[in-house]
Amino acid sequence: MASSVFYLAHLPSPPIPLPRVPGPKLAPFTPSAQADIEFLEFLGHENDVDSLVWKVKINGGLFALKVFFFRRWEFLRDNQGADLTTPLANPQLYVDYFDPFNCECRAYGRLKEAKREDLAVKAHGYLLLTPQQEIELERRVTAIDPDPLPDANASELTGHNFWTRHEQHRGLPVRAIVKDFVPGDRLTSAQVRAMWPDLQELHSLGILVGDTHGGNYLGGKLVDFSRSLTMYHPGLHYIFESTQREMMLEELQHLLDYYYYLLNWSSTDGIDIPQDLEAFCSGHLDEYQNLPIKHKFLQWEEDPDAAMKFVEQELFKKEVD
Known part of the structure; x- marks a missing residue:
């Protein structure tokens, strides 16, 4: 009798840019998507739920490595994909479009396409951890020697393990993205002034960041795109207009709040609150021109017709007569 468990698609070998749906993608950091990694220092926060961020050394260079936990496709459907007015055609698509790793791949892929990697902390590519690296990182985080076998080989995968693997993730390696290591130095006034223009440029490239605190x-x-939606994205297109508005307003309000925080609590001189940003957050959002959904995403596609065919014929569930 065939198993009723749904398994997510295995990653191609040799590695290719991800995710595997039309649109922007991020290439592997090395041809094999593997590397010798020296884990130096934890850079994240105790309450991080999507990933771990570590200062690492790879081939003699210092980087920040963002390592992602697994997320069930049902969780992505019921949370990140909850506002869709039309269900996606299959479980894999919820992972391709809403999984935090794939969200980052799509956002950074668009920045590379547009040659605007200056708009965020730069990402260099993705890596796939080896079983030995999984064990080492788990040991470093928990200070407990894990079972000699990584949880990937457990007899039953229920999510109650370090990497939150479920049966649907069996056979899949832990994924990570290599980024520039940026010390947490004091902000300059020029850096603060650039945040609002940079966000507008990101929006104009079809990227809704999703979390600009x-x-x-x-x-x-910006260093985190794990909740971002990058055109073409069903989470921007197939939702109610009122929901789109709420998402944009929240995006701008978070940045405005950060400006006020820096003005009142930081030691950086010369901070001014952008007046147009404040106006957009105070009842004038209809005047904002850089809506991500307006981005002409087909300009980046090698085969625009195939991309549109995918969106129109393969992305969503067909209605039953």
Whole structure:
């Protein structure tokens, strides 16, 4: 009797840019998507739920490595994909579009396409951890020697393990993205001034960041795109207009709050609150021109017709007559 468990698609070998749906993608950091990694220092926060961020050394260079936990496709459907007015055609698509790793791949892929990597802390590519690296990182975080076998080989995967693997993730390696290491130095006034223009440029490239609070900035640059939606994205297109508006308003309000925080609590001189940002957050959002959904995403596609065919014929569930 065939198993009723749904398994997510295995990653291609040799590695290719991800995710595997039309649109922007991030290439592997090395041809094999593997590397010798020296884990130096934990950089994240205790309450981080999507990932771990570590200062690492790879090939003699210092980087920040963002390592992602697994998320069930049902969780992504019921949370990040909850506002869709039309269900996606299959479980894999919820992972391709809403999984935090894939969200980051799509956002950074768009920045690379547009040659605007200056708008965020730079990402260099993705890596796939080896079983030995999984064990080492788990040991470093928990200070407990894990079972000699990584949880990937457990007899039953229920999510109650370090990497939150479920049966649907069996056979999948832990994924990570290599980024520039940015020290947490004092912000300059120039860096603060650039945050609002940078966010507008990100929106104009079809990227809704999803989380622009101050903790997602380093050196005045965004570093976290794990909740981002990058055109073409069903989470921007197939939702109610009122929901789109709420998402945009929340995006701008978080940045405005950060400006006020820096004005009142930081030691950086010369901070001014952007008046147009404040106006957009105070009842004038209809005047904002850089809505991500307006981005002409087909300009980046090698085969625009195939991309549109995918969106129109393969992305969503067909209605039953």
